[in-house]
Amino acid sequence: MPFAIALLVLLIELTPAHFIYTGPMLVATPALAALTMGPKGTLAAAGVAVGVSVTTATYNGAWGTQQVYTNFLALFLVSMASFMTSRTARTRTENELNQIRRIATAAQEVLLRPVPDxxxxxxxxxxxLAAETGAQIGGDLYDVxxxxxxxxxxxxxxxxKGLPAVRAAAVVLGAFREAVHYEDDLVDVIDHCGAALRRDAVVAGAGAGAVGDGDALLEGFVTALVAQIPDGPHVEVINRGHPPPLLLHEGTVRSLMPTVPLPPLGLEEFIDGPPGRTDSYPFAPGDRLLLCTDGVIEARDPDNxxxxxxxxxxxxxxxTREAFLEGLRRAxxxxxxxxxxxxxxxxxxxRREDEGHRSAGGPT
Structure with a gap:
């Protein structure tokens, strides 16, 4: 907008319409730039305004008149005030963003704790990885x-997405972290997570003046997968509408598909029959297991x-695990x-191997 105004003034002054008084229009350009363009943009707009003033004053032979010097003085004062205002606003905004980032980082460390080695x-x-630029946390969740x-x-x-998704993720993670220590069946663990999500949906709906019915639950479902690795050479999995994990065994990748497909958490009314059971798959020493959200498998290139x-x-x-994750991030x-x-x-x-049977090139 500031540069469009400067161009408009230039066109007026260099045409027969130059009888229109354009001084206030040029004076306004630094003030407009200060609103959105920052200190550098404000100085650029002020420089363009000065250039246009010099050009039009020379073209119209207006040097030496009181009007020209008054315009230059007003332009100088407004430019300085706009620059100082823009710089102060930029500093305040940066401080606020830094504080928000610190809060988001702290929230992420609580919600998504680092996985022990x-x-x-x-x-x-x-x-x-958050899809939104600058975001620290979102609607994906994990814990071990x-x-x-x-x-x-x-x-x-x-x-x-947004804060409702973060809230739902926090509810599910909180329920999981509580249930894993006293529920001996994985089905009960994931049912505990689903119950917590339904309770939160009812509370949220009541707080918003809505009824916590099936429609409310439909708006906040969570696809989830819970796995358990005991001492034996196998892994137990219960999948609630989530992408299946991948198992790397002896150079072959296998998708661990559920025996009976089940709906996501929050949609338990669509379960027909028993609440589900745990599936067991071989997970031998030297094997690698990968659990992920659909942001990985649904990532697309420009060719779709x-x-x-x-x-x-x-x-x-x-x-190694660290090198694999870094390579996957880059890919x-x-x-x-x-x-x-x-x-x-x-x-x-x-799955850790005995030192005496560790493969030469396998993951460590």
Missing amino acids: RLGPVRAASMY VQTRYGVRMIVGDVRG TFFDLSEAMMTMRDH LLRHTQSRLADDVAIILVD
């Missing part, structure tokens, strides 16, 4: 906990081609040209 019979690592029943983990994805996660696991099968950003459409959460777990 060693957990009983496994070693683990995790990665979280060592319990008396074995290593238990969860990965999930909340429908929707999906990211091939199985191929990435095969290509980087000999990488995802390269595939999407750094424009992720959805948040990404990943848990990577390696």
